[in-house]
Amino acid sequence: MAIRTEKDFLGSLDIPKDAYYGVHTARALENFTITGVQINHFPRIIIALAMVKKATLAANLEFGLIDEKLAAAINQACDEIIDGKLHEHFVVDLIQGGAGTSTNMNANEVIANRALEILGHEKGSYKNLHPNDHVNLSQSTNDVYPTAFRVGLLLSHADLLAALEQLIGHFKDRAELFKSIYKIGRTQLQDAVPMTLGQEFQAFADTLSEEKQRFRDLEGLLGEVGLGGTAIGTGVNAPKGFAAVACKHLAEISGFSVTPAANPIEATSDTGIYLTWSGVLRRTATKLSKICNDLRLLSCGPRAGIGEINLPPVQAGSSIMPGKVNPVIPEMVNQVAYQVMGNDLTVMLACEGGQLQLNAFEPVMVANLFQSIDIMKRAMRILGDRCVSGITPNIEHCQKNLEKSITLVTLLNPQLGYEISSEIAVEALTSRRTIRELILERNLMSSEDYDALIKESTELD
Template sequence: MTSPGSTPGTATRSEHDLLGDRDVPADAYYGIQTLRAQENFHITDLPLSHFPRLIEALAQVKRATARANHGLGALDDERAAAIEQACTEIVGGELHEHFVVDMIQGGAGTSTNMNANEVIANRGLEILGRQKGEYEHLHPNNHVNLAQSTNDVYPTSLRLGILLTFPALVESMDHLITTLRAKGAEYSRVLKMGRTQMQDAVPMTVGQEFNAWATTIEEDVVRLTRTAAAFQEINLGATAIGTGITTDPRYAQLATQELSDLTGIDFVVSADLVEATSDTGAFVTFSGILRRIAVKISKICNDLRLLSSGPRAGFHEINLPAVQPGSSIMPGKVNPVIPEVVNQVAFEVIGNDLTVAFAAEGGQLQLNAFEPVIAFNILESTRIMTRAMNTLADRCIAGITLNEDTLEDNLRRSIGVVTALVPVIGYAAATDVASTALETGRPVADLVLERGLLDESRLKSLLSPESMTSPHRATPTGTMPDLSNEWLDSGEITRLPLEPDTEG
């Protein structure tokens, strides 16, 4: 029988398992159980090697357990050294193409664990001067998987895989934050109209808008890092259900310490290994933070698409970089394709989080059999969000320019600026000005001057960027300012005394 990926006439070796004998490609480092998993799980067409950090994590866990078993006298020098060398090569990026099992699989990750066991065993056999498949000298189960179960190896490897993967996401978030802050500084003095409920609100600066986007992402850098720390508690040594069957009493602590030494990450043994073996709470929480980030980044992209809409019949306040033609039929059309693709990434991440929640809830008794889909969705969300953040920063935010004429015209025509005058002319007078401005289309400033509510110098001061876009003290309507207050001499805006507002 021809093995998957081979052609008729390809050299094979025969291997045996619980279900019988099968021919495996002679040059394959995986073995019979991986072969069966390949045949059974044609789901995503994304193999374990799609996530290199997960492969590295599996190898580090196997390396740590080999060291622990050797230290306890359960694994001889020769086999321990062969396993460690094979694992070291895998951590260095070798043999990843032999991790061929589909990411989504039945069996609670057993096929993933056996794929790793077989690759390490067969590479170890080569190191020992033996042929692949000569498992009597180095066995995938008896030696590579010694004192282990899928049920402690797989969740531990996934936790380590996430810890190795998420720093790239944090780096991409930091890059986006820096890019947004740069735009915030560049446009810190440019006024625009803020909006609430899609209606004119009050003035702000363009810089404040960009800085607000940066801040909302910045908040979750801290949250993501703190949440990831929960993955440092592991169940290595729990074996099948958390009772530690087949292990030396010293094994769990020793294997965990070895993993810490190898990775530089301070892992700890869970206080209750039975609970830890079935618990997926840390994955749910981490996925929830990824969803939170996705929701925020999608909202930013919604804003970018609105603010750049037009160019003639939309908001047209900002220009997004033109990165490709936008239509096969409409000449000159350019679409906001970068925000659009990031929106779609966000939708995917939000959906992935729902899958994680269902999978976590679906576990029964002493094990959650659905950790493979949890692994796939968290790692995929992290991967595509990392790329999306970098794409948004480099191919969109960095190249944004302003349409200052549009911003100035919107500000001039908006009635929202009247809010800045309320502390001085009173709500009733401001409302009357706003109503007239709406009815006639005339600028608020012209009406205020025409009615003698303020003189031109005073009005200009109140409608300055400093007055309209940040807190400041205001003189109550109809009262004289307290000239003894130090703030009058501090360079802040002062206000002229006005007549009492007889309309209330």
């Protein structure tokens, strides 16, 4: 393999000649062989980094700090990365020491070497254009990395919301289809009072709809960034006013509302927004898991269980029991939820672990938050497309379960009184007959009035 040699203050290192990364990235490859998941696994992080570099470049141009020819080459390199090129050269492991320095240097080196190529120079000829002196001008990892983290989350926001809204739509469709199917509602896994299957599925849709607003509330918080604060928020090595200009350009480039942090020193060490974002993901995952528990219970059997709904069969369920079909999609979502909950704990511990003017543990927050977003997004789409959209009702079984329930006697209290209702309940239990049969036998109510009573009991105010 053809190589080139680059050096830093630690010494020289051989690098593949065609690689756009340089010596700092190569050292990170040696030091952080941890997860095997490179930052290019999450393209929006790379796009966000390129957007931040493009914005700071524009600010440096306004302040007259960089040659226009060099700036044009750097700008073109940033645009190419934003368009999805060169991502395979962002190779450092997601989990790394140094508070994200390896990721920032990976970006600096790829952009610098592509810019050198555009200018007609060989990769690694940094005397012509330098990763630190030009691409990282007026910046520090400590303001670039958190800003890119936030922009990456904003870039991921739309897809996550779209997946959530699509799933909500599937539940709403089922709710409309099932609105006239009466069944027994349950509390503590015991028979309670009548409801419709449509009401059950509408509740699933509505509880998830609440989460849409929670995610939208995060947008404004993510848009306040510490860009321009450099090392610890004081703005050392950046011209006065740089933060406002850089943020203005980043807002134009990204399309998001981006403003300088009110207190850049506080912003450099504060990671509360990631804890909040992770908490909303955890909350949504918890709700999804509960819904999937319900789907598994409602479909259990199918003949020896509740069996009120049928989940679409998507694969054989057993290597030994012919014809068995398992609720594999809800089970998958349960496990995704557990992973998101675990990721949230990691984010919380990493947020708490910061010291003094910097939190060095943002890389593990990046790894866990972006994994949570990705697996949640995929799980919601699969749940909607391959499960919820194909759910069918067992109408006769719903009716049978409803008729068999002794708790229907609760509906008789207002008309027949507690004593008579209790007598009917006891007789139904001992004789194994239905409440309907006993009511009609005693001429306490007509069949039509009894059906109307059940219907009325399910109507919401």
